[in-house]
Amino acid sequence: MNNKTLRQALLNKRMLICICTGFSSGLPLYLLIQFVPAWLRSADIDLSTIGLINLVLFPYTWKFIWSPVMDRFVVPVLGRRRGWMFITQIALIALMSLLSFYDPATEISHIIVIVGAIAFFSASQDIVIDAYRRELLPDDELGAGNGFYAQAYRISSFVPGSLAMILAGFYPWSVAHLSIAVFMLVGLVTTLMINETSKAGEEPQTLRSAVVEPFVEFFQRQGWQQAVLILLFIMFYKLGDSMATALETPFFLDMGFSTVEIGSIAKIAKTIGATAGTILGGVAMIKLGINRSLWIFGIFQLISILGYVMLSMVGYNHLVLAIASGFEYFGVGLGSVALIAFMAKSTNRHFTATQFALFSSIAAVPRTFVSAGTGYIIESVGYTQFFIICFVCALPGMLMLLKIAPWNTKSSAA
Structure with a gap:
């Protein structure tokens, strides 16, 4: 991408749409993985139970199963892409608001059902937004658009991970829940204002063709x-940091930090780290290409886990909390940019919705299933040994780069 194209990419409506839809995609996920664990821990729910609740996030790992349905059927109102966006966002606002009526100490089973429903509609929203973004962006803007999307996705975590956490320190948890739901209006208003990208008649004419052809094409193109x-690599590349961040909010609480300290110190440091990682990663990829970025960013992602090892040994210390959480999310930001670019590159434009859903589902496996056991591991070996285990679990993904993305093989970010 040349400088002129980059400047144009920074100043057009398509980039603003990527920012707004990225924010809308990230908000429900961070509600589930950052805010809900803190809410449950504050009610003295044990770590093992909180860890197991990650299992209800399974829609993120299986969304490729129903993604063909969203490709095949057109919603009568607003069109194929905007219609499905509208449905999922209305459902998310309702469900996120509903959480405010329940008490974790006495109604944990109801909360699990609602959390599972939020995960389903959140994953469904991701399917249609990913497809819309691919149809919206011309090829020379894919790198910039995905970079904006990833950054907005991360920034959305500021709402449940900082604003709502601070509110929970001064008001009932129900107020914090409702504040998060209000921010979903960003996505809903965007959906109502943007243009439809899918033209009438473009959808697969049979459900069978919508289900079968994307998978057949991918395996034929790559060889089985x-x-x-490739699928294994997508799953393992971020395994270590997914485990390390799965129960980070309870970890911070157990180190003695209050919800206000977590929402201010940790969240601000994480936001700065993720922002720096995403922006620097996006710019660097223009020169480095995807392959070398996967190597360099993966090394940063690996080393950043050691910051939490340090925090677990030091304990209650504001400076160490800021450094550890900021460095961890700097690595997370770098790794996410590289992986999203790799997944986009691996899709066929004609089957983007289902193929991208497959890739992002595979990428979510560590966050959902592997992370479900993190509470048991922590209670068995303690936090320090746990984060060392996370470091070791990040190594296989790096070793797979020898076959997936050899250092000297040319590859462009777009």
Whole structure:
């Protein structure tokens, strides 16, 4: 991408749409993985139970199963992409508001059901937004658009991870829940204002073609051995940091930090770290290409886990909290940019919705299923040993780069 194209990409409506839809995609996920664990821990729910609740996030890992349905059927109102966006966002606002009526100490089963429903509609929103973004952006803006999307996705975590946490320190948790739901209006208003990208008649004419052809094309294009290796790599590349951040809010609480300290010190440091990682990563990828970025960013992602090892040993210390959480999310930001670019590159434009849903589902496996056992591991070995285990679990993904993205192989970010 040349400088002129980059400047144009920074100043057009398509980039603003990527920012707003990225914010809307990230908000429900961070509600589930940052705010809900803190809410439950404040009610003295044990870590093992909180860890197991990650299992209800399974829609993020299986969304490719129903993504063909959203490709095949057109919503009568607003069109194929905008219609599905509208439905999922209305459902999310209602469900996120509903959480405010329940008490974790006595109604945990109801909360699990609602959390599972939020995960389902959040994953469904991701499917249609990913497809819309791919149809919206011309090829020369894919890098910039995905970079804006990833950054807005991360910034959305500021609402449940900082604003709502601070509110919970001064007001009932119900007020914090409702404040998060209000911010989903960003996505809903965007959906009502943007233009539809899908033209009438473009949708698959049969459900079978919507289900079968995307998978057949991917395996034929890559060859089955390389295709399987790609899917494994997508799952393992962020395994370590997914485990390390799965129960980070309870970790901070157990180190003695209050919800206000977490919402201010940790969240601000994480936001700065993720922002720096995403922006620097996006710019660097223009020169480095995807392959070398996966190597360099992956090393930062690996080393950043050691910051939490340090915090677990030092304990209650504001400076160490800021450094550890900021460095961790700097690595997370770098790794996410590289992985999103790799997944986009691996899709066929004709089957983006289902293929991207497959890739992002695979990428969510560590966050959902592997992270479900993190509470048991922590209670068995303690936080320090747990984060060392996370470091070791990040190594296989790096080793797979030898086959997936050899250092000297040319690859462009777009």
